[in-house]
Amino acid sequence: MGTSQQHPQQRRTDTRRRIQQVALELFAEQGYEKTSLREIAERLDVTKAALYYHFKTKEDILSSVAEDLTRPLRELIAWAEAQPHSLATKQELLRRYSDILWSTLDLFRFIQENQATVRELTVGENFRQSMKALGELLKDPAAPIAAQVRSVTALFAMHAGMFVTQNVEGDPEEKRAAILEVALDLVAQAEASVLAG
Amino acid sequence: MGTSQQHPQQRRTDTRRRIQQVALELFAEQGYEKTSLREIAERLDVTKAALYYHFKTKEDILSSVAEDLTRPLRELIAWAEAQPHSLATKQELLRRYSDILWSTLDLFRFIQENQATVRELTVGENFRQSMKALGELLKDPAAPIAAQVRSVTALFAMHAGMFVTQNVEGDPEEKRAAILEVALDLVAQAEASVLAG
Amino acid sequence: MGTSQQHPQQRRTDTRRRIQQVALELFAEQGYEKTSLREIAERLDVTKAALYYHFKTKEDILSSVAEDLTRPLRELIAWAEAQPHSLATKQELLRRYSDILWSTLDLFRFIQENQATVRELTVGENFRQSMKALGELLKDPAAPIAAQVRSVTALFAMHAGMFVTQNVEGDPEEKRAAILEVALDLVAQAEASVLAG
Amino acid sequence: MGTSQQHPQQRRTDTRRRIQQVALELFAEQGYEKTSLREIAERLDVTKAALYYHFKTKEDILSSVAEDLTRPLRELIAWAEAQPHSLATKQELLRRYSDILWSTLDLFRFIQENQATVRELTVGENFRQSMKALGELLKDPAAPIAAQVRSVTALFAMHAGMFVTQNVEGDPEEKRAAILEVALDLVAQAEASVLAG
DNA sequence: AATGAATGAGGATTCATTCAT
DNA sequence: TATGAATGAATCCTCATTCAT
Numbered sequence: 001m002g003t004s005q006q007h008p009q010q011r012r013t014d015t016r017r018r019i020q021q022v023a024l025e026l027f028a029e030q031g032y033e034k035t036s037l038r039e040i041a042e043r044l045d046v047t048k049a050a051l052y053y054h055f056k057t058k059e060d061i062l063s064s065v066a067e068d069l070t071r072p073l074r075e076l077i078a079w080a081e082a083q084p085h086s087l088a089t090k091q092e093l094l095r096r097y098s099d100i101l102w103s104t105l106d107l108f109r110f111i112q113e114n115q116a117t118v119r120e121l122t123v124g125e126n127f128r129q130s131m132k133a134l135g136e137l138l139k140d141p142a143a144p145i146a147a148q149v150r151s152v153t154a155l156f157a158m159h160a161g162m163f164v165t166q167n168v169e170g171d172p173e174e175k176r177a178a179i180l181e182v183a184l185d186l187v188a189q190a191e192a193s194v195l196a197g
Numbered sequence: 198m199g200t201s202q203q204h205p206q207q208r209r210t211d212t213r214r215r216i217q218q219v220a221l222e223l224f225a226e227q228g229y230e231k232t233s234l235r236e237i238a239e240r241l242d243v244t245k246a247a248l249y250y251h252f253k254t255k256e257d258i259l260s261s262v263a264e265d266l267t268r269p270l271r272e273l274i275a276w277a278e279a280q281p282h283s284l285a286t287k288q289e290l291l292r293r294y295s296d297i298l299w300s301t302l303d304l305f306r307f308i309q310e311n312q313a314t315v316r317e318l319t320v321g322e323n324f325r326q327s328m329k330a331l332g333e334l335l336k337d338p339a340a341p342i343a344a345q346v347r348s349v350t351a352l353f354a355m356h357a358g359m360f361v362t363q364n365v366e367g368d369p370e371e372k373r374a375a376i377l378e379v380a381l382d383l384v385a386q387a388e389a390s391v392l393a394g
Numbered sequence: 395m396g397t398s399q400q401h402p403q404q405r406r407t408d409t410r411r412r413i414q415q416v417a418l419e420l421f422a423e424q425g426y427e428k429t430s431l432r433e434i435a436e437r438l439d440v441t442k443a444a445l446y447y448h449f450k451t452k453e454d455i456l457s458s459v460a461e462d463l464t465r466p467l468r469e470l471i472a473w474a475e476a477q478p479h480s481l482a483t484k485q486e487l488l489r490r491y492s493d494i495l496w497s498t499l500d501l502f503r504f505i506q507e508n509q510a511t512v513r514e515l516t517v518g519e520n521f522r523q524s525m526k527a528l529g530e531l532l533k534d535p536a537a538p539i540a541a542q543v544r545s546v547t548a549l550f551a552m553h554a555g556m557f558v559t560q561n562v563e564g565d566p567e568e569k570r571a572a573i574l575e576v577a578l579d580l581v582a583q584a585e586a587s588v589l590a591g
Numbered sequence: 592m593g594t595s596q597q598h599p600q601q602r603r604t605d606t607r608r609r610i611q612q613v614a615l616e617l618f619a620e621q622g623y624e625k626t627s628l629r630e631i632a633e634r635l636d637v638t639k640a641a642l643y644y645h646f647k648t649k650e651d652i653l654s655s656v657a658e659d660l661t662r663p664l665r666e667l668i669a670w671a672e673a674q675p676h677s678l679a680t681k682q683e684l685l686r687r688y689s690d691i692l693w694s695t696l697d698l699f700r701f702i703q704e705n706q707a708t709v710r711e712l713t714v715g716e717n718f719r720q721s722m723k724a725l726g727e728l729l730k731d732p733a734a735p736i737a738a739q740v741r742s743v744t745a746l747f748a749m750h751a752g753m754f755v756t757q758n759v760e761g762d763p764e765e766k767r768a769a770i771l772e773v774a775l776d777l778v779a780q781a782e783a784s785v786l787a788g
Numbered sequence: 789a790a791t792g793a794a795t796g797a798g799g800a801t802t803c804a805t806t807c808a809t
Numbered sequence: 810t811a812t813g814a815a816t817g818a819a820t821c822c823t824c825a826t827t828c829a830t
Contacts, residue, residue: 443811
């Protein structure tokens with residue numbers, strides 16, 4: 001909302017879209033600070049000023065990308081908030097989150113690896129809020145701490161999983177399934193410990 | 198090797214140490230790129246040139262801090278590599294790692310949040326290698342993928358735990374214990390699934 | 395001559411006129427250099443390119459405004475040059491100049507406050523020439539220097555008066571009258587000193 | 592106060608002073624906005640970065656110059672405020688102000704011709720305050736408006752005089768004396784009208 | 789053990805202007 | 810009568826680094 005300027009019907013060019021694409025690539029590859037607008041412009045064979053025609057600031061480029069790409073995540077959260085807070089919901093939430101994560105890998109990797117930078121950007125604040133919302137949907141505030149940690153860990157297991165399982169051999173899809181399984185297990189265990197406790 | 202110049206008799210001033218301290222604080226607070234040498238120097242009430250008397254480059258400041266602070270981690274890895282690869286060892290490894298993590302929080306938080314930046318610095322390479330070594334000590338390459346993921350997740354649960362459980366209410370020590378418990382559980386389950394499989 | 399392009403039938407839109415108005419407002423408020431074409435365009439809810447349809451350059455916008463608004467001044471000078479160089483003429487000149495000044499305040503304030511900028515623009519050159527002409531109409535080149543200064547001061551007292559009497563309490567019209575009175579007095583004294591000398 | 596950084600004893604170079612000099616020259620010649628730091632640096636045969644070693648911002652260069660050069664003016668105001676508000680004081684004030692004006696011509700001309708720019712700079716605010724103070728010292732708030740205008744005009748006659756008498760032939764010193772005479776006369780007349788009224 | 793002075797490279801951003809449509 | 814898209818040149822400013830003293 002209110003981020004990038006609106007160009008209702010983009011006549012003639014798709015430069016705007018291309019900027020977003022290239023920017024995200026470079027941000028993810030090299031980090032936000034180490035990527036200069038000059039670099040983005042050169043890669044697209046336009047001038048720096050052209051970037052400023054389409055976006056107000058460097059941050060605005062990032063914001064617009066993030067806004068577009070996190071729409072599914074925001075929808076997922078909205079959906080989950082409307083469901084009963086059952087184990088089934090939580091597990092479905094994780095399944096869907098897994099899909100989103102793997103289809104928006106670049107952005108999430110970028111945010112993960114640039115936390116210090118992103119922290120005081122709109123993007124960072126939004127991301128933190130999403131994570132908080134997801135956390136709240138997964139855990140039960142009345143549960144014992146170990147159970148809560150287990151729930152939250154389910155979430156971050158998936159993040160860590162994305163990047164770290166590079167060392168683990170095997171077919172990517174299989175790995176993704178394994179990660180999801182571990183996450184599903186963690187929420188199940190959390191729930192069990194609550195019922196038992 | 199790879200550290201910074203040696204000052205045979207580093208009696209007299211502790212400026213070197215103070216630089217390291219302040220630098221780490223600022224790096225952790227604001228990120229590596231966003232922290233300028235000017236800022237560090239001002240905070241210490243010395244000139245930038247003084248920093249260059251003690252360290253060859255900005256990166257060298259970071260390297261020296263990391264080298265000093267990761268010694269316990271390197272020792273832990275060396276220790277574990279000399280032990281039998283039993284479940285007991287793995288669990289002891291996690292316990293000790295937990296101690297290290299919590300006593301060197303600033304540095305680890307810094308590395309975590311500045312991955313993109315740190316990636317092509319010595320510090321990053323070293324860190325990646327430590328993580329790889331820890332991963333290898335925890336998992337069994339012959340185990341099913343889900344088991345391997347579980348092991349690696351144990352590791353990253355601890356990292357994530359450090360930062361994320363801020364949303365979870367409760368006494369820090371209790372939370373830390375809970376995180377450790379979840380991690381220990383994960384390796385235990387990994388082992389169990391191998392035996393069962 | 396030297397203005398901007400002629401639009402034979404300037405019916406239909408008054409965009410041209412609106413541009414001039416808004417431009418003058420902004421130039422007067424913020425200064426010429428600090429007012430960008432983007433700003434003018436935004437204020438009018440048109441694109442920058444639209445400005446270029448109506449005017450050749452930024453300077454041309456200013457020139458056209460000045461040309462239009464200084465017509466009465468040019469006419470005044472022409473009138474005075476055709477009169478006998480009597481004290482009565484001089485005083486009538488000041489009276490009429492006072493009227494012009496107060497009815498074109500924005501433009502004169504703008505020129506006054508942007509002299510450095512305007513100096514090498516057509517506008518500046520024209521203004522300087524008008525002032526010179528007025529000066530010559532008021533003073534007697536054969537008079538003693540103090541008399542000449544007095545005459546010229548009459549002129550600038552009116553300018554200064556416009557802006558500076560803000561600190562002086564009182565009804566604007568009354569102040570304007572007071573300023574004019576001082577100016578009239580100054581030329582009278584100049585004339586007297588010549589006769590006496 | 593608090594403007595430019597303090598370099599207690601400038602060892603070795605007088606670059607700082609040279610920057611101030613050249614900057615003022617260029618600002619006065621071309622205007623503040625039209626003078627770029629590149630230009631100043633080139634004129635001094637140093638890099639732009641060198642300017643930033645000595646001054647925090649472009650504005651800071653100007654501020655420091657103004658601060659240094661307006662010291663006599665501030666002292667004059669302080670002096671006058673401690674005197675009885677007699678005609679003699681007012682006239683002495685004008686005499687001394689005349690001296691200051693002519694010995695700091697560049698700065699005052701600069702401020703005069705760059706009012707729009709300078710308005711929202713510290714320099715402008717300070718200048719406006721000085722003028723207000725001088726005005727208050729010269730005029731009597733209880734006097735009729737025409738008298739007050741006369742007093743204030745005395746002040747601005749001197750300013751205008753500086754620049755405008757270029758058209759008037761004659762020896763500069765003689766012109767300056769003439770201007771001062773007119774100004775002194777104006778305050779005398781103001782005083783007289785009060786006594787008479 | 790440290791400083792004062794300076795540099796070179798590069799950063800993001802803004803501007804007046806152009807032109808095909 | 811306008812606009813969308815773009816450019817080239819310039820802006821202020823910051824940074825890590827160097828070096829004579």
